[in-house]
Amino acid sequence: MKSLAEQMSVYQQYHRNAKNKATHFVGVPAIVLGVMLSLSWLPLGHTPFTLADVAVIPVLLYYFRLDVPLAIAATILFGVLLSIAHSMTAQMTMAHGWMAFGVLFVGGWILQLIGHVFEGRKPALVDNLFQVFIAPIFLIAEVAFALGYKPSLHDAVVKGDTRHA
Numbered sequence: 001m002k003s004l005a006e007q008m009s010v011y012q013q014y015h016r017n018a019k020n021k022a023t024h025f026v027g028v029p030a031i032v033l034g035v036m037l038s039l040s041w042l043p044l045g046h047t048p049f050t051l052a053d054v055a056v057i058p059v060l061l062y063y064f065r066l067d068v069p070l071a072i073a074a075t076i077l078f079g080v081l082l083s084i085a086h087s088m089t090a091q092m093t094m095a096h097g098w099m100a101f102g103v104l105f106v107g108g109w110i111l112q113l114i115g116h117v118f119e120g121r122k123p124a125l126v127d128n129l130f131q132v133f134i135a136p137i138f139l140i141a142e143v144a145f146a147l148g149y150k151p152s153l154h155d156a157v158v159k160g161d162t163r164h165a
Helices: 004-012 018-040 051-066 068-091 094-119 131-146 151-159
Strands: none
Touching: 004 131, 004 151, 018 051, 018 068, 018 094, 018 131, 051 068, 051 131, 068 094, 068 131, 131 151
16 A cells, blocks of 8 residues: 555645645535535434445545544544534435535536646546545645644655655
8 A cells, every 4th residue: 555645745746736726625625525415315224324424434444544643634524524414414405405415516526627727737536536535635634734743744745755654
């Protein structure tokens, strides 16, 4: 398995422009919320859980394997988004929920594509679809870097040092 630094180093090559990053800070959470919203309509039997609750588990486990502090931040972010998704499903008809999903999901992708116009480069997922799972933790790491946390990871990502774990 590639290290977080390796994966982020590749991802950051497609996301250097500040306007592109800004569109991703809005677009990625919108897409994640849209997916969670659509999966929140699917209960798991007679439990209080939905497919949205279960779908985040493998992603978060993967993040924990990559970097525990960033995975904790991702768990908090995903928890907030899941809470919003569940609240939306409780307050909306399914028809309105699917409209909200469309706005969030399609709108989020449109924002990101606009960002890549500023970047002048195609999205990373065109070359590697798995990069779609790196986007949320990349954005969390960007916030951590901006706050001065994880400087060795930041240096490794910027330098493309694939030896950093």
